[in-house]
Amino acid sequence: MNYIKHLFIIIILISACEKKSVEEESSQEEIILVSFPELGSDGPYELNKVYNGVGNYTTYYPGNSPIILSAPHGGDLTPDDIPNRTWGTTVTDTNTKQLTLAIMNFLDSNYNIKPHVIINNLKRTKLDANRDKAEAAQGDISAERAYDEYHYYISKAKEKILTQYNDGLFLDIHGHGQNPDGFYDLRTWLGYLLSSSELDQSDEELDTEFDISESSIYGLVNKSPEKFSEILRGTNSFGNLLEERGYQSLPSIVSPSPEGMRYFSGGYNTYVHGSAETGGSISSIQLEMPAPSIRQNATQWNDFSHALSEVLIIYFKVHLNIDLIN
Numbered sequence: 084m085n086y087i088k089h090l091f092i093i094i095i096l097i098s099a100c101e102k103k104s105v106e107e108e109s110s111q112e113e114i115i116l117v118s119f120p121e122l123g124s125d126g127p128y129e130l131n132k133v134y135n136g137v138g139n140y141t142t143y144y145p146g147n148s149p150i151i152l153s154a155p156h157g158g159d160l161t162p163d164d165i166p167n168r169t170w171g172t173t174v175t176d177t178n179t180k181q182l183t184l185a186i187m188n189f190l191d192s193n194y195n196i197k198p199h200v201i202i203n204n205l206k207r208t209k210l211d212a213n214r215d216k217a218e219a220a221q222g223d224i225s226a227e228r229a230y231d232e233y234h235y236y237i238s239k240a241k242e243k244i245l246t247q248y249n250d251g252l253f254l255d256i257h258g259h260g261q262n263p264d265g266f267y268d269l270r271t272w273l274g275y276l277l278s279s280s281e282l283d284q285s286d287e288e289l290d291t292e293f294d295i296s297e298s299s300i301y302g303l304v305n306k307s308p309e310k311f312s313e314i315l316r317g318t319n320s321f322g323n324l325l326e327e328r329g330y331q332s333l334p335s336i337v338s339p340s341p342e343g344m345r346y347f348s349g350g351y352n353t354y355v356h357g358s359a360e361t362g363g364s365i366s367s368i369q370l371e372m373p374a375p376s377i378r379q380n381a382t383q384w385n386d387f388s389h390a391l392s393e394v395l396i397i398y399f400k401v402h403l404n405i406d407l408i409n
């Protein structure tokens with residue numbers, strides 16, 4: 084029995100060796116150190132080139148504008164050598180990879196604005212790029228590598244933006260589905276790291292009592308001529324600018340707060356890559372789009388990309404005094 088077990092482990096080792104370069108084995112059946120290229124060895128990252136990480140699990144399109152688009156939950160790759168994650172959420176945000184690429188292409192084709200774009204190509208059953216590493220990759224070395232590359236590419240995009248602009252905006256692109264009771268909220272949920280109950284506060288409370296450094300748009304709030312409550316749900320808020328283009332959004336003038344309804348306030352990426360964590364000048368917003376009228380087909384992706392492009396142009400001008408169109 085013991086012999087068979089050993090044989091089995093050795094067979095696993097041999098098959099692992101075929102897929103990954105084994106640098107060192109301290110003993111035949113205990114520790115395998117797999118070597119990957121050093122992070123950044125595929126750089127420097129040049130405009131109009133595309134960078135795919137190890138296994139093509141992560142894709143980075145470098146940009147030249149102060150916008151970063153991140154799609155952590157839209158991948159569809161299910162390589163056999165990465166085991167399925169055994170805990171946490173594994174639901175794919177359907178078509179968010181395609182939607183993100185459509186936004187990138189629309190901005191570029193129509194306005195010559197090139198956002199930095201980072202895509203996780205792995206299905207969420209293999210990697211969740213919007214969680215801390217332990218939950219995201221659950222100990223698998225290939226998934227951990229993809230995770231490291233994902234966040235490394237974002238960090239390089241942020242560095243580039245800070246050399247070209249004083250400010251930037253990171254958008255984490257997601258999709259939300261039906262509530263557990265079957266109700267489908269057709270609004271786009273914008274997450275600024277304010278909880279539902281915080282958004283339920285009055286404008287005056289938000290403007291005088293809320294600690295804005297806890298918001299993912301702290302950097303932008305410091306630059307904007309508008310009050311915090313206006314930036315969240317006033318005329319020139321991200322949500323209201325989307326509403327004016329036919330996309331119901333929360334928060335906005337029409338929907339100032341969740342009022343007890345299900346809502347996502349922003350996850351790991353919105354926290355670590357925006358200004359809540361760093362106090363820096365790159366802000367972040369989590370965008371949670373419903374499927375109907377936004378994510379279902381290429382026409383919808385294009386129409387939404389058109390609206391979002393206009394929103395971004397106005398938003399940057401009003402709040403950061405940056406002209407995205409030269």
Ligand SMILES: [Zn+2]
Nearest residue numbers: 156176257258
């Ligand atoms: Zn998601």
